[in-house]
Every structure is written in structure tokens, then in C-alpha cells.
Amino acid sequence: MLFVLVSFRSESIHVISHYSVEVKTLSSSQLRRIYSMRQLRWSNNEPIVVFVLPSQHAVHKTFSKETLHIFPYQLDRIWNKLTFSGLGVAPRIVQSQAELLQAVSTTPGAIGYVEVMDKEKQHVNVINVTE
Structure with missing residues (x-):
């Protein structure tokens, strides 16, 4: 019996930036x-x-795992450590993809x-x- 494991990256997530x-x-x-x-x-x-969706959002989970190759809880830990130590700030959280798209399109450097x-x-x- 032969098993083939296929790994693919989701092409449905688009990384976007301000124009x-x-x-x-x-x-x-x-x-x-x-x-x-x-x-x-x-x-x-x-x-x-940096703009992100909430950690529980399905698109955020997919982006974290398939594009960044890191679990969402690991990102949360990094952001919490930066915030609570005073050494940095966490990304700006928006509640929906429409809100994220609007925020990126109107924020220089986003x-x-x-x-x-x-x-x-x-x-x-x-x-x-790219990989």
C-alpha cells in the first residue's frame, strides 16, 4: 500500500499593503x-x-499556520510579551476582513x-x- 502526503499552501489568503x-x-x-x-x-x-484579525478568527488561524508557519497562540505570546514588558506594541486588531481592508487602504505603511x-x-x- 502506498500513501502520498501532499502539502499545499492556501492561495486564498492575500497579504496586502497600503498602495x-x-x-x-x-x-x-x-x-x-x-x-x-x-x-x-x-x-x-x-x-x-500591522493589522490583524482577532486570534480566534478562522482567517487569522489560516494565515498564521499556512503563511507565517507559526501557531496563533505563539503570536499572541510574542505580542503580549512586547506589550507587557513595554518594549513594543502589538499589532492593531480589527474585527472583520472589511474593516482590515479599509484600515490598510487608508493607513500609510500598513x-x-x-x-x-x-x-x-x-x-x-x-x-x-515566497517560501
Whole structure:
């Protein structure tokens, strides 16, 4: 008997940024640095403003596991440690994908993620994520 294990990355999650962000491609490790709040500025020295959905949100869980390759509770621990130690701030939490899309499109330097997006109606960049 032969078993084949297939692993695939969800292509349904789109990493998006404010239209002023010039970055078009990020590796998953670069993205993990941004979301763990270790990279705070874009290459042009513009501050990165990170937006996320609540930890319990299905899209957040999928993004964390499949794109960042880290569990949501691990991100929460990193953010809590930064916040409670006074060494940094946690990302800005929004309640829905529509709110996240709106926040990213109106905040210079912003980054976020959404599952479904009508590109023609939004003023954001889609960032290609590589392994």
C-alpha cells in the first residue's frame, strides 16, 4: 500500500499593503519578522503598521499556520510579551476582513491579510509571499 502526503499552501489568503508601500514580494520569514514585530520599518524607512484579525478568527488561524508557519497562540505570546514588558506594541486588531481592508487602504505603511478581495474596488497592493 502506498500513501502520498501532499502539502499545499492556501492561495486564498492575500497579504496586502497600503498602495504607498513599494515592496511587491516578501519571503515567509520576512513576513514572520514583520508579524512578530521584529521588523518595524520598510526598506524606505517608513514605519510598518500591522493589522490583524482577532486570534480566534478562522482567517487569522489560516494565515498564521499556512503563511507565517507559526501557531496563533505563539503570536499572541510574542505580542503580549512586547506589550507587557513595554518594549513594543502589538499589532492593531480589527474585527472583520472589511474593516482590515479599509484600515490598510487608508493607513500609510500598513500591512494586513484578507481571504477574499475584489482587487478592482480596493486601493491596496497585493504582496507575493515566497517560501
